[in-house]
Amino acid sequence: MTAQQIRHSRFAVIRERLEAFDPGLGWRLYLYEFLLFGFKQAWACLFGGLLLFLLLATHLFYPDDVPLHRYDFLTLAAITIQAGMLLFRLETWDEAKVILLFHIVGTVMELFKTAAGSWTYPEASYLHIGAVPLFSGFMYASVGSYIARVWRIFDFRFSHYPKPWATWLLAAAIYVNFFAHHWTVDIRLGLFAVTALLFWRTSIHFRNWREHRWMPLLLGFGLVALFIWFAENIATFANAWNYPGQEDGWEMVSITKLGAWYLLMLISFVLVSLVQPVRKPDQ
16 A cells, blocks of 8 residues: 555545454454445445434424524534545545535436426525525435445445447436436336346455455446435434425335435446546456
């Protein structure tokens, strides 16, 4: 590891020490790898985890008689977290660029979707654009933050990765369909088919301790989308936003939303690939 890499992220030093530790063989090695995997994942989820915690905590404990609206507090808190992560070198500037890009992409989608009645934000706020409070963009940014950080922390490599231009076109088509299906035919099933065609041979290789392990990339997309769906259920329980049918009382988010998150996951992945190297296992 170079001095420049260490300066980029404080966690790089911690990760280097953890990966240099030798727990031995047998069950000790398996337990250590399991704990190390969980620690790395938790670190990659830091931004999103803190934001989700604030959504739930403010829903349960935020006082009603303060002049600062809860949504505005969440916006200011998200900005503070982001600034703190950069100040204390818990996040690299490249990752911050991805977060900004996701914030813009997510806010544009939010403006359209709320106007179309896909979901609503039930609480008041001063810091908003249209019907969209500004903290909502950080929820999309937390997905980008996670992917960018986990890519670096686990030293992602890819085998049989499709041509980059093909992934860019697919991501663009997915994003356009999120808007266009309100007026034209929803081509979601076709997008799933194209995704499977492009990535069915692609494997993602990730280094937890010292050796790279692998899994099908399509499976990786699905696992991340599932955990985002879990987080979405917590967020809607915390009244961060309401889907139709949740206005009079919380109910679980439809499992069909997994498909939307799966496609959004692919957009997120392609955007991160613009700032993170797509390397082969032998590079």
